Amino acid sequence: GAGVSQSPSNKVTEKGKDVELRCDPISGHTALYWYRQSLGQGLEFLIYFQGNSAPDKSGLPSDRFSAERTGGSVSTLTIQRTQQEDSAVYLCASSPRTLGTSEAFFGQGTRLTVV
Amino acid sequence: AQKITQTQPGMFVQEKEAVTLDCTYDTSDPSYGLFWYKQPSSGEMIFLIYQGSYDQQNATEGRYSLNFQKARKSANLVISASQLGDSAMYFCAMRAVFGNEKLTFGTGTRLTIIP
Numbered sequence: 001g002a003g004v005s006q007s008p009s010n011k012v013t014e015k016g017k018d019v020e021l022r023c024d025p026i027s028g029h030t031a032l033y034w035y036r037q038s039l040g041q042g043l044e045f046l047i048y049f050q051g052n053s054a055p056d057k058s059g060l061p062s063d064r065f066s067a068e069r070t071g072g073s074v075s076t077l078t079i080q081r082t083q084q085e086d087s088a089v090y091l092c093a094s095s096p097r098t099l100g101t102s103e104a105f106f107g108q109g110t111r112l113t114v115v
Numbered sequence: 116a117q118k119i120t121q122t123q124p125g126m127f128v129q130e131k132e133a134v135t136l137d138c139t140y141d142t143s144d145p146s147y148g149l150f151w152y153k154q155p156s157s158g159e160m161i162f163l164i165y166q167g168s169y170d171q172q173n174a175t176e177g178r179y180s181l182n183f184q185k186a187r188k189s190a191n192l193v194i195s196a197s198q199l200g201d202s203a204m205y206f207c208a209m210r211a212v213f214g215n216e217k218l219t220f221g222t223g224t225r226l227t228i229i230p
Contacts, residue, residue, distance in 0.1 A: 033217075035220075042220055042221065042223045045217065048215075048216070055217075056215055089158065093218070095218075101148050101212065104150075104218055106159065
């Protein structure tokens with residue numbers, strides 16, 4: 001596709017349920033990033049993929065959060081047993097691996113609301 | 116570890132004036148890239164400008180320029196002739212060129228242009 005695609009755009013879930021957020025990066029982009037942004041706040045790094053491996057997952061806030069990437073393309077961020085503090089916009093970005101000099105392209109985000 | 120610091124949570128500037136948004140960083144990586152993004156109220160992340168750590172000249176893109184002072188570890192964004200549409204959150208970010216290409220963001224500056 002033309003840009004980074006995230007689905008769903010909005011998700012309302014009940015506390016305690018599991019959710020899956022999907023990111024479809026720009027074709028050919030080897031780097032993929034997940035961030036979380038609470039209302040009016042900055043971007044909190046969650047995890048970074050290079051191909052299918054995750055060299056840095058230091059930002060995952062708890063073991064309820066996990067992410068995977070398959071085929072060097074689509075990535076899924078899974079949140080188990082959701083809590084109200086998980087409510088935020090989850091942003092995905094992708095970048096070609098050009099020795100770190102290329103900007104990252106962002107999706108429109110998934111707004112997660114835990115009720 | 117990388118760290119980005121943006122010390123101005125909010126700024127108000129008169130339309131048509133120039134504005135400087137501050138960004139300082141800390142890294143042990145010898146080669147890195149610095150990025151500025153704009154996030155309007157719509158929520159999309161818009162890439163503005165890039166500066167490489169070994170670039171000899173400061174980057175410019177239209178009304179945006181980057182005042183890069185490597186010894187002081189600062190990468191301030193300068194917006195000339197500000198416009199009402201420049202009102203947004205602005206984020207500074209950095210990424211190593213080699214090794215862990217995690218993209219680290221600062222906390223952002225909310226810029227409001229006053230007519």
